[in-house]
Amino acid sequence: MLTSQVFMSSLEEIRHSLAHLLAAAVLKKYPKTKLGIGPVIENGFYYDFQFPKPIAEADLERLENEMRSLIKAGLDFKGEKLTPLKAKKMFKGQPFKLDLIKEFSKDKKPLTIYHTGDIFTDLCRGGHVKNTKEINPESFKLTHLAGAYWRGSEKNPMLTRIYGLAFNTKQELEEHLKMVEEAKKRDHRKLGKELGLFTIIDEIGPGLPLFYPKGAILRRLVENYIIELQEKNGYVPIWIPHITKGELYKISGHLDKYDAMYPPMKLKDEADYYLKPMNCPHFMMLYKTEPHSYRDLPLRYTATTTNYRYEKSGELSGLTRVRALTQDDCHVFCAPEQIESEINLMLDMIGQAYQDFGFKDFWIRISVSDPKNKEKYIGNPKVWQESEAALKTLIAKRGWRSEIGVGEAAFYGPKLDFILKDVLGREWQLSTIQLDMNLPKRFELEYTDAAGKKQQPVVIHRAILGSTERFLGILIEHFGGAFPLWLAPVQIAIVPISEKHLDYAKKLKSELSEFRAEISEENETLGKKIRNAQLQKIPYILVAGDKEIEQNSANVRHYKTGVLGNMKLESLKEKLREEIKNRTNSS
RNA sequence: GCCUCCUUAGCUUAGUGGCAAAGCAACGGUUUUGUAAACCGUAGACGUCAGUUCGAUUCUGACAGGAGGCUCCA
Numbered sequence: 001m002l003t004s005q006v007f008m009s010s011l012e013e014i015r016h017s018l019a020h021l022l023a024a025a026v027l028k029k030y031p032k033t034k035l036g037i038g039p040v041i042e043n044g045f046y047y048d049f050q051f052p053k054p055i056a057e058a059d060l061e062r063l064e065n066e067m068r069s070l071i072k073a074g075l076d077f078k079g080e081k082l083t084p085l086k087a088k089k090m091f092k093g094q095p096f097k098l099d100l101i102k103e104f105s106k107d108k109k110p111l112t113i114y115h116t117g118d119i120f121t122d123l124c125r126g127g128h129v130k131n132t133k134e135i136n137p138e139s140f141k142l143t144h145l146a147g148a149y150w151r152g153s154e155k156n157p158m159l160t161r162i163y164g165l166a167f168n169t170k171q172e173l174e175e176h177l178k179m180v181e182e183a184k185k186r187d188h189r190k191l192g193k194e195l196g197l198f199t200i201i202d203e204i205g206p207g208l209p210l211f212y213p214k215g216a217i218l219r220r221l222v223e224n225y226i227i228e229l230q231e232k233n234g235y236v237p238i239w240i241p242h243i244t245k246g247e248l249y250k251i252s253g254h255l256d257k258y259d260a261m262y263p264p265m266k267l268k269d270e271a272d273y274y275l276k277p278m279n280c281p282h283f284m285m286l287y288k289t290e291p292h293s294y295r296d297l298p299l300r301y302t303a304t305t306t307n308y309r310y311e312k313s314g315e316l317s318g319l320t321r322v323r324a325l326t327q328d329d330c331h332v333f334c335a336p337e338q339i340e341s342e343i344n345l346m347l348d349m350i351g352q353a354y355q356d357f358g359f360k361d362f363w364i365r366i367s368v369s370d371p372k373n374k375e376k377y378i379g380n381p382k383v384w385q386e387s388e389a390a391l392k393t394l395i396a397k398r399g400w401r402s403e404i405g406v407g408e409a410a411f412y413g414p415k416l417d418f419i420l421k422d423v424l425g426r427e428w429q430l431s432t433i434q435l436d437m438n439l440p441k442r443f444e445l446e447y448t449d450a451a452g453k454k455q456q457p458v459v460i461h462r463a464i465l466g467s468t469e470r471f472l473g474i475l476i477e478h479f480g481g482a483f484p485l486w487l488a489p490v491q492i493a494i495v496p497i498s499e500k501h502l503d504y505a506k507k508l509k510s511e512l513s514e515f516r517a518e519i520s521e522e523n524e525t526l527g528k529k530i531r532n533a534q535l536q537k538i539p540y541i542l543v544a545g546d547k548e549i550e551q552n553s554a555n556v557r558h559y560k561t562g563v564l565g566n567m568k569l570e571s572l573k574e575k576l577r578e579e580i581k582n583r584t585n586s587s
Numbered sequence: 588g589c590c591u592c593c594u595u596a597g598c599u600u601a602g603u604g605g606c607a608a609a610g611c612a613a614c615g616g617u618u619u620u621g622u623a624a625a626c627c628g629u630a631g632a633c634g635u636c637a638g639u640u641c642g643a644u645u646c647u648g649a650c651a652g653g654a655g656g657c658u659c660c661a
Contacts, residue, residue, distance in 0.1 A: 315588095
């Protein structure tokens with residue numbers, strides 16, 4: 001009986017009901033607690049509280065047990081409508097609930113409350129199981145505490161949020177916990193350390209990663225890939241300095257508006273200098289130094305260059321949120337009628353890059369203007385209309401998944417954001433394409449058209465990686481540190497069986513000089529040296545001993561598929577070249 | 588920034604109000620290895636600054652780092 005009921009309730013109802021049971025348990029243990037809200041989230045639920053005295057994570061187990069006994073008590077959930085007046089009376093000791101009641105009655109939303117047995121009543125729109133017996137008491141877990149501002153605003157009081165996981169069955173809960181453990185293993189911060197890729201040093205500062213040789217090689221491979229892709233497609237490199245006089249940001253308008261800028265460097269006899277937090281103004285100035293003809297357009301300037309942003313300390317994390325971020329930035333200066341073909345070219349390049357890096361799961365947010373709010377946007381309405389239509393059809397033609405965000409465009413232009421879903425289902429914004437009709441105006445950019453008249457070009461911003469650092473973080477986690485051959489910082493570990501074979505190992509290395517190979521020279525057993533190479537996730541291991549010297553060959557072992565056997569050097573080279581060319585990840 | 592938690596050697600971890608324990612890594616030696624950990628030895632740490640105390644790595648506070656979180660809306 002019980003089990004069939006369990007399957008009748010939706011997981012959402014179970015989670016929502018558990019949130020109420022958590023609140024009931026909290027009130028029972030700490031009666032003076034003020035209640036916030038308790039919604040359902042991915043994998044579970046949370047509830048926000050203002051406790052009279054701070055509680056510790058150790059208290060969660062007791063709350064959990066309390067919830068279990070409430071479940072076993074077989075309490076009914078019952079909803080009831082009521083008037084704002086009655087609601088205010090009912091929740092008079094609950095300031096946050098009163099806040100909500102005020103808001104809902106202002107919006108003329110109907111008010112409902114839900115009773116859990118006769119022990120607890122919460123303001124709630126509903127969506128519960130009928131009886132707590134439908135909840136499997138073993139399939140949920142309170143996981144952790146966190147601070148959360150009331151309604152997400154820093155101006156409001158900080159509440160204590162209790163997070164819980166909840167599933168239909170104990171097995172699903174355990175599977176989820178196992179998956180979280182697996183995720184920890186491929187965390188780029190952990191792998192960065194284990195694989196010797198990067199580090200962050202206290203004395204240098206949070207959000208300012210340093211790269212070891214292997215990380216620097218990976219970085220360079222990724223950046224060079226983009227540089228080559230761009231130059232193949234008619235983009236030209238420029239170079240810009242990393243600091244500038246404040247004057248530049250007065251022109252661009254960033255000085256008043258942009259809040260993540262580092263404070264200026266004060267000099268005695270000169271104007272203030274700033275670290276650049278973005279590149280656009282530098283690009284604009286460079287364009288402006290020369291007269292341009294319509295024949296020059298589209299002009300595609302690119303630079304891989306580092307920006308410095310003072311991100312809030314609590315928001316920094318590994319490589320994915322840093323204070324020194326390198327962008328594969330690009331600005332295309334073009335005539336309005338070139339917008340469509342330029343964006344199409346950008347989409348080609350992004351599609352190519354994602355394919356080569358093995359990213360298959362992504363979608364695109366198309367941010368367009370709000371037609372009801374036209375005065376908000378600057379620039380030629382015709383350009384807006386045409387470019388928005390072009391963005392939509394170009395994406396649709398490729399069959400890429402997309403969502404249209406009406407009113408999400410910036411005041412200066414519509415944009416495309418590429419959102420990548422990683423192996424763990426988390427979403428990351430990578431590439432971005434953005435039209436800009438503001439900067440050309442502010443910087444008074446011009447070109448001369450065929451009729452000899454001055455015209456204002458449109459600027460299209462574009463980044464494929466977004467930021468090299470964040471991209472590397474995502475890439476490391478995407479491959480769990482086991483990079484495909486073309487990206488592996490060390491592609492081949494050459495393992496001599498004993499010191500006698502060291503010379504042959506060196507000979508192999510020099511014959512394989514087109515690949516990134518390392519010799520394990522340490523005085524260790526063969527097994528140990530192979531283990532070390534495996535732990536470093538090096539794609540190929542070549543064992544060199546007497547047999548190999550005799551046959552002038554190498555015994556090949558692949559990171560994933562194990563021993564492949566003896567191979568002549570030429571055929572090994574062919575195989576590796578092929579694998580690199582195809583950018584595949586198998587042996 | 589704010590909330591909760593965390594900080595012991597290069598890494599992973601143990602432990603204590605009274606000499607801080609181990610494995611891996613490093614270094615020195617022995618060994619000369621056939622596909623995921625040979626053996627012996629050496630060196631190395633309680634994040635910083637205060638306070639409480641006869642005595643603090645341990646208790647308290649501040650600071651610095653780190654982790655998770657800070658509208659997925661009753």
